[in-house]
Amino acid sequence: MTDLLPNHLGGRWQAGTGAGSVLRDPVTGEALVRVDAEGLDLAAGFAHAREVGGAALRALTYAERAALLGRVAECLQAHRADYEAIATANSGTVRSDSAIDIDGGIYTLGQYARLGAGLGERRWLPDGEPARLAKALFESQHVQVPVRGLALCINAFNFPSWGLWEKAAPALLSGVPVVVKPASATAWLTQRMVRDVVDAGLLPEGALSVVCGRPEGLLDALQPLDLLSFTGSADTAAQLRAHRAVARDSVRVNIEADSVNAAWLLPGAAGDDAVLDLLVREVVREMTVKSGQKCTAIRRIFVPAEAYDRVAGAIAARLAKTTVGNPRHPDVRMGALVSRAQWQAVQDGLARLRSEAGLLHDGAGHALVDADPAVACCVGPTLLGLRDADAGRLVHDTEVFGPVATLLPFRDTAHALDQIRRGQGSLVVSVYGADPSEVAAAALALADTHGRVHAVTPDVATLHTGHGNVMPQSLHGGPGRAGGGEELGGLRALNFYHRRSALQASRAVLDALAPR
Known part of the structure; x- marks a missing residue:
């Protein structure tokens, strides 16, 4: 029998009276501890x-x-x-x-x-x-x-x-x-x-x-x-x-x-290798850090139509190098989802997105390191693509809480803004460009539908804190479907x-x- 974690309520440690739920290692399936709150006098504890x-x-x-x-x-x-x-x-x-x-x-x-x-x-x-x-x-x-x-x-x-x-x-x-x-x-x-x-x-x-x-x-x-x-x-x-x-x-x-956060490569940066590389590196980081289980992770990537294939190839090449599996293994760079239930939720969400978007990098092709695929809650990073962003519906509405993102092209600035706003309010959007005036204008244009706008230019390439990194000095929250909180x-x-x-x-x- 695994140990039961006691609750602290009413100024004292106390155990629940039920069987509780077992917490498991998401890689090995080993039972770790139990949690239970059955029978607690919540009213008295809250009063205390x-x-x-x-x-x-x-x-x-x-x-x-x-x-x-x-x-x-x-x-x-x-x-x-x-x-x-x-x-x-x-x-x-x-x-x-x-x-x-x-x-x-x-x-x-x-x-x-x-x-x-x-x-x-x-x-x-x-x-x-x-x-x-x-x-x-x-x-x-x-x-x-x-x-x-x-x-x-x-x-x-x-x-x-x-x-x-x-x-x-x-x-x-x-x-x-x-x-x-x-x-x-x-x-x-x-x-x-x-x-x-x-x-x-x-x-x-x-x-x-x-x-x-x-x-x-x-x-x-x-x-x-x-x-x-x-x-x-x-x-x-x-x-x-x-x-x-x-x-x-x-x-x-x-x-x-929920939040279907976006990254936007501005029109003027389509041919700028330095800016494009900043976008690619940040997208890959956001897809793989914590196996994509971040409320601020990038879910949609908007790029000028002429840069679509180039960006797709660059992201896929970096994702292919990501080793997935047991986090205890020194060669592993991306661990597991937190549970089998979450693993299934990601599979279901991915299947939903694939009903309208194609595969640009298949996470199923990643062999797991030191982990049994039948037990481990590991999912390889998956990049989807939809060449006709206007035809997309699910990609703007479905947040797959795992290492999954979708690449979408746009025609011009007005088209990009319209597509990004189809997320109906998000926690964060990141903007990538080289022209400070263009970046500033884009940031203000998106401020009304995003709790945070993260602008990345070459001068802060090694200084910015990251699209998905929530700093206590800045606001965390977002309007609309993101919850409306701060x-x-x-x-x-x-x-x-x-x-x-x-x-x-x-x-x-x-x-x-x-x-x-």
Whole structure:
């Protein structure tokens, strides 16, 4: 019998009362651990987080809470080797992919520790300047104060470390307790990180809780002043939005959902070898890092019609060199999908896309290294192509969450913009060109339908942070089908965890609040 990972709720570690779900190594199929949340008293646990954890956090200043985040980052760094071993076993990722998740989470904590230190010894934030309401000195000052509830963070399977800390860091800095519900398939790493932080006594009791498995009535335990932050599928997001807590009690919700992200080689760069190579390298990286299991990965590639064959050949040649298989093998550069269920979902999605697009590079031709194809959840990178972009429907609507992308030609700038926007809102689009004016114009033209526009020119060839790499200093989220939410973006992330209120009073009263 595999070990059962305990949940941390109500200020104590407690096991579920059911059989639970078994987490498996996606390469070998070996049973690793079990998760279970059956029988947990969620209402009592959430009340403890609000009343005990919330009160303790709000009693601290921003600078004091920032110092806590710094100590959490140090604690995680001390256990990093353990996290890497868990990621290899439970997520099937090669070391570089594990580092993106683990180090990304630690880096995000460090960034918010530094940002919070700059907020100083205050417990609320001014929002704009005072506005005079009458001829006398009667004014309105908007303020932001920490939410008097908890933040329930429901995370996806692909980033069990970063997904935890990119939500928890700004929440804790804001003074809001966090209950994290990781995706079951990869919950081990999230649970272990929470365990290390809780056992080290770094945060006030009730400030950080973790619930693993499939708890019944998770959203039923939410109250009107709570927050819900979700990363996952658009179908699940729709169900969350329809729940009583959101629809009737107005629980504030932030959604990050499906996204058919794009890369665009501008018309003026069709004959520029340097720019074309930047596009090719980034596409291959985005298709293969974490086996394409990133919400920000490139799914559609738009190139001038005259460059279609050249780009197709260059991407296919690089993909052919990608070794796929057991992440423990030194020659493997791309590991596995997280589960057999995810492997099947990718197969189904790929079959759907192939009903209208052709094969430019067949991932099925990759022999697996040190892995049994009948057991391992490995998929070779697959490049599809559709010469008539206007005829495409599924390629603009289907996100295959794996190492799959589709190449599409365009006639001119207007045609390219029209095709990219058929994604109906995405997390990120990357633009490749050499002319700064052309790149700037393209970036602004796409800003209304993308949470982030990543512009790559030759002068930043070795400096840019990557199409799919979410930096805490920049916004993460997107309009439309991407969920309509916003995360990170530096101190902007704190807005979700604060309530804005207008204080109307004399200038003397407003001056007495705190030094401005």
